Amino acid sequence: MTHPTPGPGSVALITGGTGGFGQALGRALRARDVTVVLADLDSERARSVAADLGCSFAPLDVTDRAANEAVVAQVEAEHGRLDAAYLNAGISAAKSEDELDLDEFLRVVDIDLFGVVYGAVAARPAIKRAGGGAIVVTASLAGLSPMAGDPGYSVAKGGAIAFVRSMAPRLAAEGTTITAICPGFADTPIIDRIREQFTAAGFPVLSADEVAAAMVTAWESGEPASLGGSGDSR
Numbered sequence: 548m549t550h551p552t553p554g555p556g557s558v559a560l561i562t563g564g565t566g567g568f569g570q571a572l573g574r575a576l577r578a579r580d581v582t583v584v585l586a587d588l589d590s591e592r593a594r595s596v597a598a599d600l601g602c603s604f605a606p607l608d609v610t611d612r613a614a615n616e617a618v619v620a621q622v623e624a625e626h627g628r629l630d631a632a633y634l635n636a637g638i639s640a641a642k643s644e645d646e647l648d649l650d651e652f653l654r655v656v657d658i659d660l661f662g663v664v665y666g667a668v669a670a671r672p673a674i675k676r677a678g679g680g681a682i683v684v685t686a687s688l689a690g691l692s693p694m695a696g697d698p699g700y701s702v703a704k705g706g707a708i709a710f711v712r713s714m715a716p717r718l719a720a721e722g723t724t725i726t727a728i729c730p731g732f733a734d735t736p737i738i739d740r741i742r743e744q745f746t747a748a749g750f751p752v753l754s755a756d757e758v759a760a761a762m763v764t765a766w767e768s769g770e771p772a773s774l775g776g777s778g779d780s781r
């Protein structure tokens with residue numbers, strides 16, 4: 548039986564699921580009686596966040612190809628199906644320096660771009676078995692415009708957007724939509740390093756709930772959704 552929109556009986560997987568957007572999205576989907584599995588790096592904190600939200604927890608490092616497959620298999624085994632995969636795990640560079648730190652650049656691309664590719668490849672057959680559904684990738688405005696302070700992030704998010712656009716036709720043939728969400732800066736731990744600057748400048752930031760609402764819409768409508776911001780972007 549197909550569950551094309553978020554609702555009772557449908558099952559969603561969220562990577563980076565215990566971070567700011569992941570938690571807000573988990574809450575929004577649980578409010579619609581969706582069964583939610585939060586996948587994230589393993590920690591006591593992550594497990595307790597999932598439990599508090601009424602979600603299952605699956606330990607996952609998205610850069611591990613086999614682990615992506617294993618988590619999808621676990622979701623199907625435990626919940627019988629997978630209708631939506633939110634490929635949301637991501638990091639930004641820890642520091643902004645004039646000299647490009649190549650190790651850090653590659654680490655960001657590994658998680659923010661290849662983590663998305665591995666997740667989509669792993670989720671695709673399961674969503675097809677469910678009769679079609681949705682893959683939603685958390686990209687960023689930084690993938691659409693340059694980000695001088697973090698080139699690796701901009702490359703990874705730009706690559707993720709190109710991946711989404713390129714995969715859409717072959718997934719559409721299976722009844723699966725794929726969407727990139729492109730938020731500007733939003734108030735989650737990922738902006739801890741630069742939050743003070745926004746506050747001092749009176750720069751507006753999105754709330755995690757606003758972004759989560761766009762992520763729900765992306766599954767519901769099957770249409771590309773994006774959230775604008777202004778200036779630089781995460």
Ligand SMILES: NC(=O)c1ccc[n+]([C@@H]2O[C@H](COP(=O)([O-])OP(=O)(O)OC[C@H]3O[C@@H](n4cnc5c(N)ncnc54)[C@H](O)[C@@H]3O)[C@@H](O)[C@H]2O)c1
Pocket residue numbers: 562563564565566567568569586587588607608609610635636637638639658659685686687688729730731732733734735736737738780781
């Ligand atoms: N907050 C913003 O301003 C903003 C704007 C645009 C896009 N984004 C993107 O939104 C997504 C979610 O970020 P957030 O704002 O909720 O930040 P966050 O730091 O709260 O959450 C990121 C989550 O990803 C997880 N993660 C990191 N590396 C991982 C790995 N290798 N495997 C599995 N999980 C991993 C972290 O543990 C964390 O739970 C990221 O892809 C981020 O790039 C954030």
